[in-house]
Amino acid sequence: MHSEQLSSHLHNILEKALNSSNISLQDGYDLIQAPEDSIPAICEVAGTLRSRSKGKTVTYSRKVFIPLTTLCRDSCGYCTFAKPPDHPDAITLDPDQVLAIARTGEKNGCKEALFSLGERPELTHEIARKHLRRLGYETMLDYLHDMCKLVLNETSLIPHINPGSLTYEEMHALRQVSPSMGMMLESSSVRLTQRNGPHFGCPDKHPLVRLNTLRFAGELRIPFTTGILIGIGETRTERVDSLFDIRKSHLMYGHIQEVIVQNFRSKPNTSMFESIEPNIDEMIRTLAIARIILGPEMNLQAPPNLMPSQYGRYLKAGINDWGGVSPVTPDHINPEAAWPKIRELQTVSKSMGHVLRERLSVYPRYLRDSRLWLDANFQDCFADVVSSDGLISEAGTVL
Numbered sequence: 001m002h003s004e005q006l007s008s009h010l011h012n013i014l015e016k017a018l019n020s021s022n023i024s025l026q027d028g029y030d031l032i033q034a035p036e037d038s039i040p041a042i043c044e045v046a047g048t049l050r051s052r053s054k055g056k057t058v059t060y061s062r063k064v065f066i067p068l069t070t071l072c073r074d075s076c077g078y079c080t081f082a083k084p085p086d087h088p089d090a091i092t093l094d095p096d097q098v099l100a101i102a103r104t105g106e107k108n109g110c111k112e113a114l115f116s117l118g119e120r121p122e123l124t125h126e127i128a129r130k131h132l133r134r135l136g137y138e139t140m141l142d143y144l145h146d147m148c149k150l151v152l153n154e155t156s157l158i159p160h161i162n163p164g165s166l167t168y169e170e171m172h173a174l175r176q177v178s179p180s181m182g183m184m185l186e187s188s189s190v191r192l193t194q195r196n197g198p199h200f201g202c203p204d205k206h207p208l209v210r211l212n213t214l215r216f217a218g219e220l221r222i223p224f225t226t227g228i229l230i231g232i233g234e235t236r237t238e239r240v241d242s243l244f245d246i247r248k249s250h251l252m253y254g255h256i257q258e259v260i261v262q263n264f265r266s267k268p269n270t271s272m273f274e275s276i277e278p279n280i281d282e283m284i285r286t287l288a289i290a291r292i293i294l295g296p297e298m299n300l301q302a303p304p305n306l307m308p309s310q311y312g313r314y315l316k317a318g319i320n321d322w323g324g325v326s327p328v329t330p331d332h333i334n335p336e337a338a339w340p341k342i343r344e345l346q347t348v349s350k351s352m353g354h355v356l357r358e359r360l361s362v363y364p365r366y367l368r369d370s371r372l373w374l375d376a377n378f379q380d381c382f383a384d385v386v387s388s389d390g391l392i393s394e395a396g397t398v399l
Contacts, residue, residue, distance in 0.1 A: 364390020
């Protein structure tokens with residue numbers, strides 16, 4: 001550690017982290033607000049913690065993106081995935097379209113079918129109810145359940161679902177067709193739900209609703225992905241609050257398999273179009289503090305396509321995963337940001353001293369203890385796909 005760059009106070013916090021002690025909330029505040037010249041030393045500690053558990057391996061999941069419906073009852077200030085009811089792209093995929101996307105992914109070596117969809121659109125939009133009636137369903141979550149089942153029955157892909165906030169009962173039902181799930185916490189800040197905030201008028205984005213979903217996932221033992229979205233109007237200390245809320249949930253249940261730190265991207269035709277995007281330095285600061293707060297065992301991810309020319313630097317800040325990368329479908333959440341080619345990811349990772357490995361949508365720790373973490377439908381069904389370390393065997397990886 002470059003001690004000469006640090007105050008004695010910051011040095012003591014980092015020593016605490018290196019000695020396997022959980023830092024306090026105030027420690028987190030002090031770290032994330034540290035002077036710019038302290039960040040290299042903070043990153044060094046974050047990298048050391050990462051390497052203790054992950055070594056120099058950095059992972060990714062080869063996925064196909066299935067945008068089940070672009071209708072949503074929420075209207076976040078930065079989102080272009082959700083479409084208003086009168087928009088020509090306000091659609092719900094039919095089963096044949098779902099299966100066609102999945103089969104294209106399968107042919108291109110994908111293992112994960114990522115289902116993304118707007119939250120409970122049928123509660124607000126007549127067009128969503130019309131789509132569902134045509135398909136023979138009352139709720140989008142019931143339809144999601146059966147589309148996961150269709151993909152499981154007709155392809156070798158493994159569903160991973162991002163349907164937003166869920167009840168205990170909904171998660172219990174979906175657990176039978178999707179061995180892992182995800183929902184970005186985004187932020188614990190209630191302030192962001194107030195008028196003129198990015199989550200105003202978004203009932204599913206209230207922090208208590210999101211944190212309840214995290215709790216239900218823990219109670220049901222679902223390997224779960226969550227994370228924070230930075231640059232949407234939150235303060236640095238509010239980022240720390242969000243990371244501590246995630247840590248608290250994970251310490252209680254052990255179910256958070258990965259945490260994403262994602263940077264806001266401004267998009268035309270949104271209320272936040274003129275908002276300033278976080279730069280690479282802000283991302284690195286936040287990633288390093290996230291690693292220190294969450295500890296060496298957590299899988300920490302940042303999307304490479306949202307900082308396309310500089311994402312290799314994330315490895316210096318303690319990440320160990322690039323997330324889902326698709327050789328087939330665009331990032332429907334950020335369609336302006338193309339995925340890097342897998343071979344490029346491999347080259348960038350190698351240039352930073354890391355080895356790229358492919359993983360499933362369920363991380364190795366949860367595969368090893370499948371009796372505890374997976375529904376009976378998924379227990380013992382991945383043994384022929386992964387090697388002894390729980391990652392895809394080299395022979396099964398397609399570049």
